[in-house]
Amino acid sequence: MKNKEVASVLYEIADLLEIQGVEFKPRAYRKAAQNIEGLGTDIEELASQNKLEQIPGVGKAIAGKIKEYLESGRLRKLEELREQIPVDIRALTSVEGIGPKMVKTLYETLGIKTLDDLERAAREGRIRQLKGFGEKVEQNILENIAVARGRQHRFLLGYILPEARRVLEILKPHVEKIELAGSIRRRKETIGDIDILAVSSHPEKVMDIFTNMKNVEKVLAKGITKSSVRLDSGIQIDVRIVEKKSFGSALQYFTGSKEHNVAMRKIAIKQGYKLNE
Template sequence: MPVQNAEIAEMFDQTAELLEIKGDNPFRSRAYRNAARVIERLPKSITSLLKAGEDLSELPGIGKDLAGKIATIVATRKFDVLDRLKRELPGDLGEIASLPGLGPKRVKLLYDRLDVRSLEDLRRAIRSGRLRELKGFGTKSEQKLAAALTKPQAVKRFKLSEAEAEAEALLNYLRGTKRDQMAVAGSYRRRRDTVGDLDIVVAAHNGAAVGDKLSKYENVANVLAHGPTRTRVVLRSRLQVDLRVVPKASYGAALMYFTGSKAHNIALRGLANDRGWKLNEYGLFEGQRRIAGATEEEIYRKLGLAAIPPEMREDRGEIALAGAGKLPRLIALGDIRGRPACPFQLERWDGPGCRHGSRGKSERL
């Protein structure tokens, strides 16, 4: 599978973090961070640009050196600079730096003076009272870090374009030659600006086989859980993927359940309850009998509603509109008019070339 832009950006962000902790030249770490932001904003994948023969050094903030490093990452899936830094600075220093009240400079102090390399090392330093012995760390800092260590780390959210690149590659891999029903649900299907994880719903007879295939995906960094109906993995870009396998009779219900916002789903269950029915991820039931569930459309129809597009399932008045048959038509790609954009999305263009105003001169790509 091709290396995704989000993976390269993540590698550069980690490199910048570790360079700062190491106390390296600040301009070097800044260059990696700036390059990561440029890569995240690209409308096309780095892999496709390289295949098309584009010169990545023409991008603002990415010179010949970084362009060469990016090409090597795409070809080998490895970044020797980051690998070397991880050997020199082992442990979870990057993760520690993300804790409130800390940063690369303070993490470097913890590493140099207390040999803190992991979150558990930091917990021990707090319990022993050694943390407050360091300059800049007092009782309040100690209490704040102790509280942060008891809470789960915030889930990183990905821009929709980043998640889309990962989702398309993953679906192509999972589908293969099979014709199993399969879709990505959640905030991704609602087309939110950012996505915390990918919820993939599959209707298949052999759930274990689909889970096995996901766990062997070459972009998987860690398998968190694997069973006959659910598999959870973390990709190299740190995007988490939850795969749920259901019977075909429940596919529509599962897709509806894992797509809608919590408030939207609660409102739908309320409509079902008003009719003496029960709605869950397995279907719409009258007593023990499933009366709908294979498709989302038949569930909405049973509830007296027009089918609500995934993008509108936020409980912001769409259910009332669906009941009255007054759902608005969503804007489609064919409704959009405009001039083509520069392949690197830096500004508009009017011909075979494009300008890079950020460099102070016009350059042909």
């Protein structure tokens, strides 16, 4: 199925339109992309039956673009936007903390188009001079560039949150409690992976259901208290089962950030306590 591929194209259009300052359309493209991701039907099949407009959020204009892409493997609108805004949107937004709005600022003020441009500007101290940025933001960007280069993918929050919520819905009937954790819970603009915490008296059953979901591409690890999978979208999901009495503490710990947890541990030590997950 080309559902993920088509959704990715629509997300890129949304990001580039947002950089241009276009109102309303980015939201429309993202809504269409999210609904296409969640389809249980092959989008090529819907296109062949002229049923694209039956997909929620897909009107005549977007349906026409989807059909153009499926038939030719190209999309004139996307090519035009890439010419108008020659930035590597996927690479730049793979850096944690950088979304389309920040890409727009960096491009318009410093001419940053690529990850190399971004790293060069940060090392030269040019980013800290921008209004609303500062030395700390610049240092975080440098650190996160290194992380981004070492990872195959990062995902925009708007792209991955609906997928995370679908996993929650699959597991909810089999657990007592379940919540998203990590950077997706903190609503960071870009997400490296998805962390889920749950409480269940039947952890083996939960892990069986989790690792056998239809969109699981590969099971990376499987245990009674922790399992990891990679979905066909490329995102990794980790599910941890914890005791009910530890759920609150574990949720706080695994939500982070790392700096938050370090600060909390220092406070605990000063009070004569020990703090762990």
